[in-house]
Amino acid sequence: MNPNESARRDTVLVVDDTPETLGFLTDTLDQAGFTVLIATDGDSALELVDQITPDLVLMDAVMPGIDGFEACRRLKREKLLSHLPVIFMTGLSDTEHVVEGLAAGGVDYVTKPIVIDELLARIRVHLANARIAHGTHAALDATGRFLLATDSSGQLQWWTPKARALLAELFPAQNERAASLPAELVEQLMRLRGEGTKSASSATMQIGARRLEISVLSRIGPDELLFRLAEVGTRNDEQVLQRALSLTSREAEVLLWISRGKSNREIGEILSISPRTVNKHLEQVFVKLGVENRAAAAARAVRTLAR
Numbered sequence: 001m002n003p004n005e006s007a008r009r010d011t012v013l014v015v016d017d018t019p020e021t022l023g024f025l026t027d028t029l030d031q032a033g034f035t036v037l038i039a040t041d042g043d044s045a046l047e048l049v050d051q052i053t054p055d056l057v058l059m060d061a062v063m064p065g066i067d068g069f070e071a072c073r074r075l076k077r078e079k080l081l082s083h084l085p086v087i088f089m090t091g092l093s094d095t096e097h098v099v100e101g102l103a104a105g106g107v108d109y110v111t112k113p114i115v116i117d118e119l120l121a122r123i124r125v126h127l128a129n130a131r132i133a134h135g136t137h138a139a140l141d142a143t144g145r146f147l148l149a150t151d152s153s154g155q156l157q158w159w160t161p162k163a164r165a166l167l168a169e170l171f172p173a174q175n176e177r178a179a180s181l182p183a184e185l186v187e188q189l190m191r192l193r194g195e196g197t198k199s200a201s202s203a204t205m206q207i208g209a210r211r212l213e214i215s216v217l218s219r220i221g222p223d224e225l226l227f228r229l230a231e232v233g234t235r236n237d238e239q240v241l242q243r244a245l246s247l248t249s250r251e252a253e254v255l256l257w258i259s260r261g262k263s264n265r266e267i268g269e270i271l272s273i274s275p276r277t278v279n280k281h282l283e284q285v286f287v288k289l290g291v292e293n294r295a296a297a298a299a300r301a302v303r304t305l306a307r
Contacts, residue, residue, distance in 0.1 A: 009033060009034060009035045010033075010034055010035070010055040010056065010127055011034065011035040011036075011037060011052070011054040011055050011056075012029055012034045012035070012036055012037070012054060012055065012056050012057070012058060012123065013036075013037040013038070013039065013045065013048065013049065013054040013056070013057045013058070014026065014029070014036060014037070014038050014039070014057075014058045015038075015039045015040075015041070015042065015045040015057065015058065015059045015060055015063070015068065015071065016038075016040070016058075016060040016063070016089065017040050017041055017060065017063045017064060018060075021060070021089075021112075022038050022040070025058065025114075026038060028116055028120075032120055034123075037052065037054055040063075041063050041064060041065050041066065042063060042065060042066030042067060042068065042070060042071030042074075043065055043066050045057070045059075045071055046066075046071060046074055046075070049075065049081065049084075053081065053084070054084070055084075055085075055127055055130070056084070056085045056086075056087065056123060056126060056127055056130070057072075057075070057084060057085070057086045057087070058087050058089055058119075058123075059071065059072060059086050059087065059088050059089065059106070060088075060089050060090060061088050061089070061090035061097065061101060062090060062091075068088060068090070068101075068104075069088075069100055069101060069104040070104075072086045072088075072101075072104040072105045072106055073104045073105060075105070076104070076105035082105075083130060083158075084130075085107045085108075085126040085127065085129070085130050086104075086105060086106045086107060087106065087107060087108040087109070087110060087119075087122060087123065087126065088101040088106045088108070088109045088110070089110055089111075089112060089114065090109075090111060090112060091111060091112045107126050107129075108122050108126060110122065146160065146162045146163045146166055146228060146229040146230060146269065147159065147160045147162075147163055147217070147226060147227065147228055147229070148160070148163045148181075148226075148227055148229065149224045149225060149226050149227070150181075150186075150189055150193070150224070150225060150227070151223045151224060152193070152223050154181070154186040154189055154190045154193075156180060156181050157224055162269075163229050166212075166229060166231065167181070167182070167185070167229070170207050170210065170212060170231075171185070171207070184205065185205070185212075185214075188203045188205055188214055189214065189227060191203065192214060192215075192216050192227070193216070193225055201215065201216040202214060202215040202216070204232070209237075210231060211231065211232045212229060212230075212231055212232075213229070213230045213231070213232050214227055214228070214229060215227065215228045215230070230269075230270055230272070231270055232270070237256055237305055238252045238253055238256055239252070240304065240305060241255055241256060241301060241304060241305070244304050244307075245288060245289060245300070245301075245304060246288060247285065247288060248281075248284075250271075250281055251281050251284055251285050251288070253271055254267060254271070254278055254281040254282055254285060255282075255285050255297060255298075255301050256301065257270060257271075258282065258285075258294050258297055258298050258301065259297075259298040259301035259302050259305070261298075264278040264279055264282070282294065282297070285297055
């Protein structure tokens with residue numbers, strides 16, 4: 001294994017109800033440089049993936065309870081997991097089982113007894129393919145941005161963790177359908193999609209007392225358009241704080257988000273400024289309000305807006 005491979009250990013989830021197979025694969029994959037997770041049935045595999053997303057799954061096809069085919073189908077129904085490569089392992093070699101595995105969403109199929117060199121080669125090929133296909137998605141997730149992508153019908157293809165959290169907060173009734181978007185948001189996305197990918201294409205939604213700005217960023221695939229989300233302060237609240245407390249417009253915006261419990265980093269992302277700039281504005285707010293900390297400033301803002 002070369003130094004580049006050792007820098008990051010890919011994670012492989014092995015799902016099999018046979019202790020001997022689990023032990024053999026765990027030792028072999030660990031020696032090959034992979035981090036190994038194990039599950040003994042489909043149910044526990046799905047529960048584990050809810051907590052930790054592996055880079056690839058080795059799935060036994062025949063298991064008690066939820067078999068490997070059904071477990072794979074359930075994984076693929078989750079938009080955030082649809083990219084996950086699943087390789088089936090089984091003693092079954094009939095064409096009908098091969099077809100069922102691929103139809104369930106599997107990317108490959110190996111038969112037992114496993115030829116380990118062949119399996120490792122297949123794993124590395126599918127990891128490389130998945131990394132290329134979803135490199136943009138992974139890179140955007142890592143930036144911690146409020147981004148999502150849809151297809152031409154408005155169906156969610158993926159979203160970054162921050163975008164998911166923001167929409168869950170703004171649309172709590174939608175939480176039961178975590179991999180779908182609210183109809184009113186889809187309507188705005190489709191309208192923006194029709195306007196093309198001009199950087200000026202944006203829309204604002206009023207959601208209760210809060211406002212969500214949606215902007216078109218770029219096309220990232222044949223049928224994938226990337227959008228940016230940004231919560232913006234309610235203009236009336238900003239103006240109330242600005243007038244009542246003798247603040248600048250930007251200071252009022254910062255104070256408004258402080259009163260809503262946002263950190264400097266989150267405020268910077270919302271207002272498209274650096275956390276350091278947020279802190280400088282906050283220092284001026286403290287001086288003008290005659291307070292010493294953000295808790296006191298937030299309390300003052302809440303009292304002002306409640307009048």
